[in-house]
Amino acid sequence: MKLGIIGCGNIASIISGFKLNCEVVALYDRHLEKAKKLEKAFGAKAYESFDDFIKQDFDTVLETASYEAVKTLSNKILEKGKNLIILSSGALMEDDFRNSLIDKAKEKNLFIRVPSGALFGVDNAKVLSFTNPKKVFIKSVKNPKEFGLKNEKKLVFKGKASECIKRFPKQTNVTVTISIVTNYNADVEIWADPEVEHNIHEVELEGVFGKCSIKIDNLPSEKNPKTSYLAALSVVALINEIDNNFIVGT
Known part of the structure; x- marks a missing residue:
């Protein structure tokens, strides 16, 4: 799996410290300097505009940005033929919006995944x-x-x-x-x-x-006490089993 990441704040920074079963190709954040800071950690290139980011050679987008980013960019991501992993699950509460994304994913033969976040069970x-x-x-x-x-x-x-x-x-x-x-x-x-x-x-x-x-x-992450460390770890866990032939607990 080749991955593009939207949102280069604390969650993405934590994820960069783990070995991922994928190649991170591109990074995007509204604040370019945040994406630039993670270029070396991921071995990926930061892009100043979403349009340039989404054109790159990856098959899946990981969103670790915000409620607003999911609302405004999800349809565009699916339209470009990219799978989608959404951490900001709050944006999916509205049935019409969530179902529109699901319908688009089915039409394009793509997947949408939501990590467990700060929850167990x-x-x-x-x-x-x-x-x-x-x-x-x-x-x-x-x-x-x-x-x-x-x-x-x-x-x-x-x-x-x-x-x-x-x-x-x-x-x-x-x-x-x-x-x-x-x-x-x-x-x-x-x-x-x-x-x-x-x-x-x-x-x-x-x-x-x-x-x-x-x-x-939940223990907070070291750099941002508002962020659950477990939420970041749940993203790593999802990414590292997404292509596995053997999965326990689905």
């Missing part, structure tokens, strides 16, 4: 998508600084994932990921807590299989 959560889930709930606890709030414990949001991602498109991708894999608009609580130094996600699932509770206490 996404593989088995998929069983709820075809067995009528009784409960899909996720509670995220973050430091108030993430929301620009004062140093106080506060319930920031309570409601459905579809509304949550509109209010917090940069901080709540996990709510959309769990909603998509279960085919259920998850019930969500977002808490700000000054005693929390890094993000905590608690997922509760219930269905015909029984009940499941998962707590993920």
Whole structure:
């Protein structure tokens, strides 16, 4: 697999430190200097414009940029015949947009993949998508600084994932990921807590299989405390098994 990367911030920097089962060919970021900094690490060339980037000889695009990048560039990527790996899963919450990408991928015989991100248990959560889930709930606890709030414990949001991602498109991708894999608009609580130094996600699932509770206490990446190290690692894991003939846990 030959890879082009959109978004050359902290996630891409972490990924560059691992051996990947692919060749990274091209890099693109709205801020060219960020892409330039990763040229040596990836052995790839940075491009100043998206149009120049997308013309290069690679078959798959990895997005590690933003909600906005997925919204504005995904269709263009698929139109150019490139597969797509999307980390900013929050952009996929709207059924019409997500289905339009899926239809385009089918038309072009391409794939779209979404890493697990800052979650565990996404593989088995998929069983709820075809067995009528009784409960899909996720509670995220973050430091108030993430929301620009004062140093106080506060319930920031309570409601459905579809509304949550509109209010917090940069901080709540996990709510959309769990909603998509279960085919259920998850019930969500977002808490700000000054005693929390890094993000905590608690997922509760219930269905015909029984009940499941998962707590993920995410360590932040060293360079950007807002970024879960696990999210970056999930991208590496996905890339390194995407072409494998033997996969465990799908």
